[in-house]
Amino acid sequence: MTRDLVVIGAGGFGREVLDVVDAINASTDAAWSVRGVVDDAPSQENLERLAKRGVTYLGGSAEVLDSQPAAYVVGIGSPSVRTKVALSFDAAGWSAATLIHPTVTQGFDVTIGAGSVLCAGVRLTTNIRLGRHVHVNLNSTIGHDTTIEDFVSINPLASISGDCTIESGVLVGVAGIVLNGLRIGADSTVGGSACVVRDVPAETTVKGVPAR
Numbered sequence: 001m002t003r004d005l006v007v008i009g010a011g012g013f014g015r016e017v018l019d020v021v022d023a024i025n026a027s028t029d030a031a032w033s034v035r036g037v038v039d040d041a042p043s044q045e046n047l048e049r050l051a052k053r054g055v056t057y058l059g060g061s062a063e064v065l066d067s068q069p070a071a072y073v074v075g076i077g078s079p080s081v082r083t084k085v086a087l088s089f090d091a092a093g094w095s096a097a098t099l100i101h102p103t104v105t106q107g108f109d110v111t112i113g114a115g116s117v118l119c120a121g122v123r124l125t126t127n128i129r130l131g132r133h134v135h136v137n138l139n140s141t142i143g144h145d146t147t148i149e150d151f152v153s154i155n156p157l158a159s160i161s162g163d164c165t166i167e168s169g170v171l172v173g174v175a176g177i178v179l180n181g182l183r184i185g186a187d188s189t190v191g192g193s194a195c196v197v198r199d200v201p202a203e204t205t206v207k208g209v210p211a212r
């Protein structure tokens with residue numbers, strides 16, 4: 001069965017989401033039909049990139065929200081922007097799609113919330129909870145008994161160890177490490193290449209090794 005899908009965001013991650021969709025479609029019969037991409041202010045360059053891959057630009061979210069609802073996924077890396085966009089599509093009766101690249105590996109007892117996107121090479125081990133609209137980017141790993149709450153972005157090559165709690169709206173930068181048993185408070189940011197060695201309070205940015 002083919003389902004209609006709208007991708008929100010013509011930027012870098014939005015188009016990487018299109019790659020995930022292509023990979024899913026190449027590996028399964030339950031394929032997505034991409035209706036097009038929504039973006040409130042796409043650059044000319046990104047419109048040309050969409051045209052080059054034959055994907056329709058549908059317009060801004062206000063116009064698209066008035067059209068026939070379909071499945072949607074938000075391809076926007078910023079947790080706060082993604083939250084706002086997803087809530088508006090949910091309120092209009094659209095349903096969030098979950099996209100898992102075929103090269104992702106999952107252990108026993110993993111749950112993944114609607115709207116989440118798992119990119120190529122992601123590794124999830126066992127007893128893991130991912131909330132809604134979580135992005136787990138290329139080649140990241142998530143260890144046992146970890147909870148990743150809604151609207152978290154985990155950038156490429158990040159490593160979240162076992163027994164961690166990553167609260168809602170957190171961004172873990174590229175190659176960021178969170179050591180086992182730690183909690184990252186809501187809406188915090190872990191810098192690229194940081195190594196987090198103690199709990200991080202909410203709405204805090206930490207960077208470096210050890211992260212401060």
Ligand SMILES: CC(C)(COP(=O)(O)OP(=O)(O)OC[C@H]1O[C@@H](n2cnc3c(N)ncnc32)[C@H](O)[C@@H]1OP(=O)(O)O)[C@@H](O)C(=O)NCCC(=O)NCCS
Nearest residue numbers: 155156172173174175189190191192193194205206207208
């Ligand atoms: C940590 C981060 C959030 C800080 O952002 P910011 O507050 O705008 O930081 P600035 O660029 O103003 O830099 C402030 C200082 O922090 C340093 N710094 C910035 N990022 C750093 C990082 N990841 N690790 C160590 N130091 C960092 C800068 O060198 C600068 O130091 P200085 O004051 O001695 O010159 C950001 O740099 C980051 O790492 N974001 C993650 C981005 C990412 O994952 N990108 C990949 C997308 S796929």
